[in-house]
Amino acid sequence: MDAWDEYTEKVMEHYENPRNVGTADNANGVGVVGNPACGDVMKLTIRVEDDRIVDAKFKTFGCGAAIATSSMVTEMVIGKTVTEALHISNKAVAEALGGLPKIKMHCSVLAEDALKAAVDDYRKKTGKTDLATK
Amino acid sequence: MKPIYMDHHATTPMDPEVLDAMMPFLTSDFGNPSSSTHIYGRQARVAVENAREQIAALIGAERSDEIILTSGATESDNLALKGLAFRQTAGKGHFITIATEHKAILDTAEFLKKQGFEVTYARIDSYGVVDLDDLRQQIRKDTLLITIQAANSEIGTLQPIADIARIAHENGIVFHSDAVQALGRMAVDVVKDGIDLLSISAHKIYGPKGVGALYVKKGIRLQPLLHGGGHEHGMRSGTLNVPGIVGLGKAAEIAGRDLATESQRQLQLRERLRHGIESRIELVRLNGHPQQRLVNNLNYSFSFVEGESLMLACRDVALSSGSACTSASLQSSYVLRAIGVAETLAHSSIRFGLGKSNTAAEVDHLLDLLQKQVKRLREMSPLYDMAQEGVDLENYAWSPHDHHNH
Numbered sequence: 001m002d003a004w005d006e007y008t009e010k011v012m013e014h015y016e017n018p019r020n021v022g023t024a025d026n027a028n029g030v031g032v033v034g035n036p037a038c039g040d041v042m043k044l045t046i047r048v049e050d051d052r053i054v055d056a057k058f059k060t061f062g063c064g065a066a067i068a069t070s071s072m073v074t075e076m077v078i079g080k081t082v083t084e085a086l087h088i089s090n091k092a093v094a095e096a097l098g099g100l101p102k103i104k105m106h107c108s109v110l111a112e113d114a115l116k117a118a119v120d121d122y123r124k125k126t127g128k129t130d131l132a133t134k
Numbered sequence: 135m136k137p138i139y140m141d142h143h144a145t146t147p148m149d150p151e152v153l154d155a156m157m158p159f160l161t162s163d164f165g166n167p168s169s170s171t172h173i174y175g176r177q178a179r180v181a182v183e184n185a186r187e188q189i190a191a192l193i194g195a196e197r198s199d200e201i202i203l204t205s206g207a208t209e210s211d212n213l214a215l216k217g218l219a220f221r222q223t224a225g226k227g228h229f230i231t232i233a234t235e236h237k238a239i240l241d242t243a244e245f246l247k248k249q250g251f252e253v254t255y256a257r258i259d260s261y262g263v264v265d266l267d268d269l270r271q272q273i274r275k276d277t278l279l280i281t282i283q284a285a286n287s288e289i290g291t292l293q294p295i296a297d298i299a300r301i302a303h304e305n306g307i308v309f310h311s312d313a314v315q316a317l318g319r320m321a322v323d324v325v326k327d328g329i330d331l332l333s334i335s336a337h338k339i340y341g342p343k344g345v346g347a348l349y350v351k352k353g354i355r356l357q358p359l360l361h362g363g364g365h366e367h368g369m370r371s372g373t374l375n376v377p378g379i380v381g382l383g384k385a386a387e388i389a390g391r392d393l394a395t396e397s398q399r400q401l402q403l404r405e406r407l408r409h410g411i412e413s414r415i416e417l418v419r420l421n422g423h424p425q426q427r428l429v430n431n432l433n434y435s436f437s438f439v440e441g442e443s444l445m446l447a448c449r450d451v452a453l454s455s456g457s458a459c460t461s462a463s464l465q466s467s468y469v470l471r472a473i474g475v476a477e478t479l480a481h482s483s484i485r486f487g488l489g490k491s492n493t494a495a496e497v498d499h500l501l502d503l504l505q506k507q508v509k510r511l512r513e514m515s516p517l518y519d520m521a522q523e524g525v526d527l528e529n530y531a532w533s534p535h536d537h538h539n540h
Contacts, residue, residue, distance in 0.1 A: 021514050034532070035532035041532070059514055060515070062440050
């Protein structure tokens with residue numbers, strides 16, 4: 001039953017030593033997605049300067065895979081422009097972790113949703129929309 | 135290194151004494167107990183009858199021929215329910231059970247519903263204990279059977295089986311109890327407790343997998359599930375699993391022999407673990423009854439921490455969780471939901487199942503791990519922050535409950 005038997009080394013490494021835990025200083029975008037009743041909630045805070053994500057931090061209630069994908073998505077977005085960040089798919093996050101067990105793929109969806117929600121919040125707050133908006 | 139095993143509700147390691155008892159019947163003494171014409175068969179028959187007596191002794195049965203040998207408790211539960219149902223020539227009748235039973239009961243009951251029988255679930259309280267007044271209310275003229283477990287495998291809650299039996303018998307109803315978790319952990323006596331049908335599993339009492347028994351009180355007839363050579367008084371055909379049965383017998387003998395000392399020892403370990411958790415970790419909730427529970431069971435919800443991630447953090451101890459993330463169905467524990475535990479807390483639950491091999495040092499090691507890892511995961515939990523900030527988590531506008539379906 002140990003779902004983590006199927007976790008890659010990379011997933012375990014990010015679970016053990018998650019990057020960017022916390023709340024970004026002077027965050028100007030916040031995304032809270034998931035539902036505690038489903039067993040996972042992710043809160044992503046970003047600091048955007050000149051359309052570039054200069055900081056991203058997370059807090060996650062969820063399984064090992066949820067924590068690892070949260071950690072990975074923060075690493076992937078820092079330094080990217082908002083438009084570039086929006087092109088990061090859940091598959092890309094999962095791939096960066098060396099893959100996820102099939103049953104855990106929804107955790108990577110959570111990470112993608114949190115990123116989109118944080119960017120949406122940033123745009124709402126700053127009144128900025130750009131061409132990447134779908 | 136393999137983790138410390140603390141999941142004894144799922145299964146138990148086989149006692150070396152049990153394996154020793156079984157070995158001859160896997161090798162030299164391979165006879166079929168039905169072969170009465172030679173020593174091979176007679177030897178096997180003697181071994182099976184000896185095992186039957188050992189099993190009868192553990193549960194206080196007066197006669198060893200009341201023990202029907204099966205492939206395990208799932209079969210025993212199926213035989214009890216379907217066996218009684220399919221004896222009804224009119225193909226109708228009413229069953230009473232509770233929502234926290236093992237799936238071998240619940241799924242069999244649902245199957246019987248599709249066959250035209252009726253099933254009622256008696257009310258349980260927030261500890262999972264059946265409400266006896268409601269049980270009485272549910273009884274009808276056509277009620278055939280009340281089936282209620284002796285002890286729950288997830289939350290450890292014990293049922294008042296002697297009282298349930300009395301209520302059943304006052305109304306001429308047969309009483310079945312799945313005693314898989316209770317055996318070897320507490321005294322079970324079919325005569326004193328008034329149990330008519332009782333399910334037993336070998337692998338939960340340090341015996342082999344794939345063998346069990348159903349106690350059938352003399353005078354009760356069941357329609358067999360398996361037809362064939364007419365074994366077990368025609369109630370369960372199939373060549374007897376002699377090594378398995380010998381193993382079950384030996385395991386039953388040891389369970390009875392060690393019951394007083396081992397149940398006391400495990401109770402002390404359980405209280406050590408309970409005291410440690412409650413004194414060292416804040417915001418925990420005990421699931422199940424505080425006193426009326428199995429000596430080897432604890433089930434806690436660690437608020438704001440998801441169960442799988444906590445098990446992963448404590449992975450040098452083998453535990454289980456009611457979190458959806460540990461089940462293929464992505465559903466949290468139906469037992470916890472049935473006793474009204476909120477979904478969030480069900481996802482945060484961990485079950486501790488102590489057993490013979492566990493020591494105080496192992497409990498202390500687990501406590502150190504739990505304290506450290508709960509703290510670490512709470513520091514990472516947005517729910518913990520929100521609760522600290524006074525956000526009402528129950529009524530917060532969460533994402534819809536469907537993101538698993540992407």
